[in-house]
Amino acid sequence: MTDILILTGAGISAESGLGTFRDKDGLWTRYDLNEVATPEGFSRNPALVHDFYNARRANCLAAAPNPAHDALARLQSRHAGRVTLVxxxxxxxxxxxGARDVLHMHGALSGALCHDCGARWPAPAVMDPLSPCPDCHRPTTRPDIVWFGEMPYHMEAIQDALLRADLFVAIGTSGNVYPAAGFVSEARAAGIATLELNxxxxDTVGQFDTVRTGPASQIVPDWVEEVLTS
Structure with a gap:
């Protein structure tokens, strides 16, 4: 019985119409990340930050899962071992x-967070700088997103799952955003098999035992079928 830890990045959602960040036409080529993805940018211009994430939220709501998402949910439900999805x-x-218990290490567009008191609640489709926190009632609500300079979520649970895994798989990741980019080296140091699907x-391709390239909607279902039939 094989326990698997899977890390997914923007590449798995690109075929659903959600833009990646770091390719030549990525989101960071059209926006200044210091203005829309940092606490300092939010303090300077919360309206700009809300506008950016309102647009991303609308894009997300209009998108649909692709065969790669479906395949990973199928793997979770049918694989005999533990499948942790990060x-x-x-x-x-x-x-x-159809996936369950997904660890969103960078937060989620579906969540809202109070910048002052730390309260969390489901985000409405549109947020603005005057939206009050339901707990402290201050107009300091922000998307529940991990911005640059902030600590990713669920790190303890991720580390536990990584060290417990028999196989680490990275899907659609750039390999240049830490701490996630360091997971493959941690896995190798612990003697865990590694696979990249991209x-x-x-940027970290040389650290993987096995690499398969191609569209996620093709190579991920193919790999999942291999695992389930092996």
Missing amino acids: TQNVDDLHERG LEPS
């Missing part, structure tokens, strides 16, 4: 594809 993505396509090789 994502750097803030969309909910894994859940809508449209193009990541």
Whole structure:
């Protein structure tokens, strides 16, 4: 029985119409990340930050899971071992594809967070700087997203799952955003097998035991079928 830890990045959702960040036409080429993805940017111009995430939330709500999301949900439900799904993505396509207990290390567009008191609640489709926190009633609500300079969520649970795994799989990740980019080296140091599934090789491709390239909607279902029939 094989326990698997899977890390997914923007590449798995690209075929659902959600833009990746770091390719030549990625989101960071069109926005200044210091203005829309940092606590300091939010303090300077919360309206701009809300506008950015309102647009991303609308894009997410209009998207649908693709065969890669569906395949990972199928793996979770049918594989005899434990399948832990960790994502750097803030969309909910894994859940809508049927996955359960997904660890969103960078937060989620579906959540709202009070910048002052730390309260959390489901985000409405549109947020604005005057939206009051339901707990402290201050107009300091923000998307429940991990911004640059902030600590990713669920790190203790992720580390436990990584060290318990027999196989670490990275899907659609760039390999240049830490701490997620360091998971493969941690896995190798612990003697855990590693696999990369990506449209193009990541920045950490040399650290993986096995690499398969191609569209996620093709190579992920193919790999899942191999696991389930082996």
